[in-house]
Amino acid sequence: MAAARYHGVELDRDDLRFPAGETPPPAALVEWARTNGLWASGTKFRWRHLLAVQTAGPVVLLFVDGSAALMVRADPARNVVWLKDPLAGPEALGIPVDELRLAQVWNGEVLLLRPERGTLLDNEPFGLMWVARLVWLEKPILRDIFVGSLVLSLLSILPAMLVMIVIDKVITYQSYSTLAMISAIVIIVTIYEMYLGHIRRQLMLIVGTRLDAKLGLHVFKRLLALPIDFFERTQTGAVMYQVGQITKLRDFLTGKLMTTLIDLIMVLVLLPILFWLSPMLTWIVLGGSVAIALTIFAFLKPMRRVFGNYQAAEIQKNTVLVESVQGIRTVKSLALEPQQRELWDRRSADAASWRQSVGNMSNWSQTLVSPWESLINRGALLFGAYIALLSPTGASVGSLLAFMMLSGRVAAPLVSMAKLIEDAEEMRTATGLAGQVLNIRPETETPGAGLRPRFAGAISFNAVNFTYPGAKNPALEKVSFDVPPGTMLGLVGRSGSGKSTITRLLQGINREYEGTIKIDGSDLREINLAHLRRSFGVVLQENFLFRGSIKDNIIAGRPGLTLTDAVRAARLAGAEEFIERLPTGYETWIEEGSPNLSGGQRQRLAIARALIHDPRLLILDEATSALDPESEALVNANIQRIAHGRTMMIVSHRLSSLVDCQNILVLDKGHMIDIAPHEVLLERCTIYRQLWLQQHRHLESHTSRGPKSALTAGA
Known part of the structure; x- marks a missing residue:
């Protein structure tokens, strides 16, 4: 990461396709660097090769114990190379090391990095x-x-x-x-x-x-x-x-x-x-x-x-x-x-x-x-x-x-x-x-730039206004609320009230908004976009499954994970029971468009995919709307386990699925009407009470008919 930073590229550990805690081989490091726009090559060097190296930027030396050092320069006259700790700051000086001392820790493997020639054209208009x-x-x-x-x-x-x-x-x-x-x-x-x-x-x-x-x-x-x-x-x-x-x-x-x-x-x-x-x-x-x-x-x-x-x-x-x-x-x-x-x-x-x-x-x-x-x-x-x-x-x-x-x-x-x-x-x-x-302007001009904080899950909206391109009316207007880390927030409102817009802004999908959105005190605009999205788990109403096995779909984007991780996520999402009934289990092949799976099965796989990397922030945008009652009951039964230790934002028209949320945000025509727990909203929020009664009218009428029938029978 330090060598890449010298060339102006900020590498993200989450991009490294290798399990955390293990020493990645040179091939994995080369792929990591190339994925982020660097030319990289892993090779074997002898001492005389090190002394002859003339390259812009440090050379990464891989040691036998899994650690590494940066060779910042070579001095053939003194027969030494200057090494530097990658964790040291840019102002730190290297130390001279001779061939005998280096041979005790170095296995001859080096990693060469430089900017990819093709990237010089990446920011120029196509023509x-x-x-x-x-x-x-x-x-x-x-x-x-x-x-x-x-x-x-x-x-x-x-x-x-x-x-x-x-x-x-x-x-x-x-x-x-x-x-x-x-x-x-x-x-x-x-x-x-x-x-x-x-x-x-x-x-x-x-x-x-x-x-x-x-x-x-x-x-x-x-x-x-x-x-x-x-x-x-x-x-x-x-x-x-x-x-x-x-x-x-x-x-x-x-x-x-x-x-x-x-x-x-x-x-x-x-x-x-x-x-x-x-x-x-x-x-x-x-x-x-x-x-x-x-x-x-x-x-x-x-x-x-x-x-x-x-x-x-x-x-x-x-x-x-x-x-x-x-x-x-x-x-x-x-x-x-x-x-x-x-x-x-x-x-x-x-x-x-x-x-x-x-x-x-x-x-x-x-x-x-x-x-x-x-x-x-x-x-x-x-x-x-x-x-x-x-x-x-x-x-x-x-x-x-x-x-x-x-x-x-x-x-x-x-x-x-x-x-x-x-x-x-x-x-x-x-x-x-x-x-x-x-030549359309990309989402971000500098993909490697931006903050990469470790999120706890605190979310803050402050006077946020947003209007979709070409729309006359704002989708959100002066919306302000705070979500403490590790809590569940429900979003309700009529169609077009701005529920999904809030989730889109949080993911950085739409960035031309007014006001301030912060996650754990960091301004959303200053956070690296790829890091931001990797920190979220997102389940939409309609989810796309890739052609491949069920296991590959669950661990998509995290190739270093194993079948054990896929099973854990599937169990949490309530998908394990139907996967195990399939003849080939997690190796079941999903065709294009996933015609061999029901809508509920696809949705539970999408939930498992969102949970595979244990995100600190989870968004369920109408995630259970396509589920049958049995599947929805399985997911809702696990909702507390899913929410444990993470901030969860649930968008749903089914208010019964939001009752357990610590707070429910009520929106109407882009305005925030109220935010409070379910019981409080029933008492003081007219819109929420109307929506609740519309969905539970049959229960109310059944309750009112029950006592009357009993009295009649008694008469």
Whole structure:
């Protein structure tokens, strides 16, 4: 942690995927550092390696007893290294240690840390310049590709030169010795060209794979960093389609762009040769290429408009598909298949119409370009023949054929480069669509910053106001209350009163509020966001279970925990009884959407997942509303055990489940009406009393009918 802090990264012990109290292996430490945006490597060093280390920042030395030290510098002249205790402050000085003393405690394992190169781009807006910088990070390999392409371009001149020599020298003068020499050269060059071409393709594959991996990692990291309210107000299908444009960008970078740039190297090599063979014919080739470029440039602006409309239509079409798949149960239960098919047909027709427009535009572009491509080759041939006829000395057949062969190698890349402009415009649109998602401001600009206190559970709201983006009325207005640590607080009120908003603010989901929210005296805005959420256990009305085993779902986010921990949490949540009845118990596989579990079973697993890390603060937001009476009774029976030693906030419309809370907060239209125990609220809070009577009216009427029946019977 001290070494990472030197590089400006604050590591959290909860991120270390290894059981607390045990000595983590170097591999776990490396993964811990990499998860937090550092480049890390665990390796074995000898003493001479330590003396030769020249790195920015300390090196972590792992000792045989499980402890560690920081090597802050090496002094080869004195044959010592300077070590520092990781627990010492930044102002503490290191002590010199020689090889003999270090060998008594050090096993040779070191951990090297530095900022990840890719993180230098993490805070820059996503766009074409971002992509260009990402590609530039691969400049060592790109340099090798350039050198290889240059050599291959020089070798590509050989066939044309051979044709010229064979026709003008070998055949004309019947030179067998020259033919033998040329044959040997061809064999040698072919083998070398094959080998060099293989190496270049391998390097291109490496660059493409690395760019693909870095793009994928960056996109997923940015998606996870986006605020929840972005996903709540944005259609899932639109997000998936826009982010999916990264695939097109990847294919463009590793395909057409790289191939065209490599071919451009060939152009730079061959143009001087063409001018040497025939300046006049070379100008014809260049003139035709310029005409092609101008033709494509003329289509760029209308192509940009049409392609933008096509992308928008595809987004709407993809949204219908995703919503239909996600809501397939609702579609089936309400027999909405005809309506969804009709909607899909309309969106598909709209997308197809714009796709046709894009195709028409591209077709016209290709139609106008094709004649120029033909004129480059055929015009050069005809004009070359005309020059040969006019020339008093004539032109050799070999040189004319050589020019035709080389001009084709030049014209094709120039035409491809002109067409690349059209593809680049498409990529510009795709990059813009992806940037609309990836450039959304993340939840926090500095994920590693902020306080990381150990919570006891005291919560304080002071004059908190909050309004959802786009809403006219505030969701909370001047809300103030205090919750002592280790107590249960119930939240009640009509729908839209602000109950769930309070829990969202506590989790840092919505942070644009006025007033002050404190946990154990620490301002919520100053607490590290990841640490804050790990300190909470949260159970919602609708909970998502991941594809995997029941055990994996319970210990999700805490891979270092064992089956024993999962069993403990399941027992506390009342889930143990149904898990043990399953044929494979905790190894039962949960499919996507968890169709093999009932709603009550899913809810109890969610409660167990929230309890697995023994949080000091627990939020149950309508957590028992989906449970059947038996399951709810099991959870309520354990509620006191669950609440022991932690602050619990329970949001529920069922007031009977809040009776045991030390205090109940009553909300109405964003205002705090009252806060008191159940009995006190029944006496003095009109809203609470009305809600209670509405839910227990049948009990009141049953009580009133009971005595009357008895009197009647007695009469």
